[in-house]
Amino acid sequence: MCGAPKQGGTLAGIDLSTQTVIQGQVWHDGAPVAGAYVRLLDATDEFTAEVVTSPEGEFRFFAAPGQWKLRSLAPVGRGERVVEAEVGLTETTVVLE
């Protein structure tokens, strides 16, 4: 379904031999940011998905191998991070400024 599932939590049940998982946390001022909006943009900067971070500031996407951009927006600021993902787990942090 298209509604964003709960963010964060265990990777149990996710097959990392087939899925390309991009996950991480949004930070600002030395602390994780809950309720931040995080977008996954494709290589042409087009929207692919968006989630809202968990109380621990976590987000998770299921993508495909390649280059992706994470863009986060929250009342305290915005931030971006480009990642190169392979099949399996790619972890990153987006810092809001």
Added chain:
Amino acid sequence: MSRNDVLVTADWAQEHLGQPGIVFVEVDEDTSAYDGGHLEGAVKLDWKQDLQDPLRRDFVDKSAFEALLSSRGIANDDTVVLYGGNNNWFAAYAYWYFKLYGHQDVKLVDGGRKKWELDGRPLSKDAVERPATQYTAQDPDLSIRAFRDEVVASIGSKNIIDVRSPDEFSGKILAPAHLPQEQAQKGGHVPTAKNIPWSKAANEDGTFKSDEQLEALYAEQGFDDSKATIAYCRIGERSSHTWFVLRELLGKEDVKNYDGSWVEYGSLVGVPIEK
């Protein structure tokens, strides 16, 4: 129908909270968002629990819709103001659904939850109780809903708009990337469909672009005003967003939402697919 009849700003919404004759309705798939804080006085609709048949893949029928709205305290002459998460995807779906069952006065809050939260506007955790009504729905208006056979028959003749992301359109991924990529259906798109992602119609804060920007967007992508239009996505909610843009904001004639969308089309035996 114009933008002012169907779309309200967050400011307007905040000023009209609690006003008699106006019912705010939050629509999400994950209603924990509502439970964590909602517009003061807003009732909630769960996209799945409330709006989908529990057994078959279809809407709830007319009598179930009547029972649902009656229980939420929504009357036929109320102005229903919808908003939600996911850039208003499910709120736009509910808008289309309310129109399908003939509700007269429906509006969307521009930007939905996202803009509301980014603006730091107040949210309430108070339980909302409204006295029950006796809601009467109309028969479904099928002039705004497309089914699979019509989609196949429209290949090469109507505007078919695939509003998914480019990577879903190309078959690189099978679902929006916040979901696991394990699906039964084939990857790709309906032949002759144009890929005009829903997101191109929205600003980053979830609000809709201006009418001028929207007209230019569809014109650039080869949208033909002389043809009827079918929009689809994966399960019909993002295409409701585009249906809202084309029919309600821009006033295009004969626009249908194919809510079966790729989950259905990509599983059909024998239909043509392009990749």
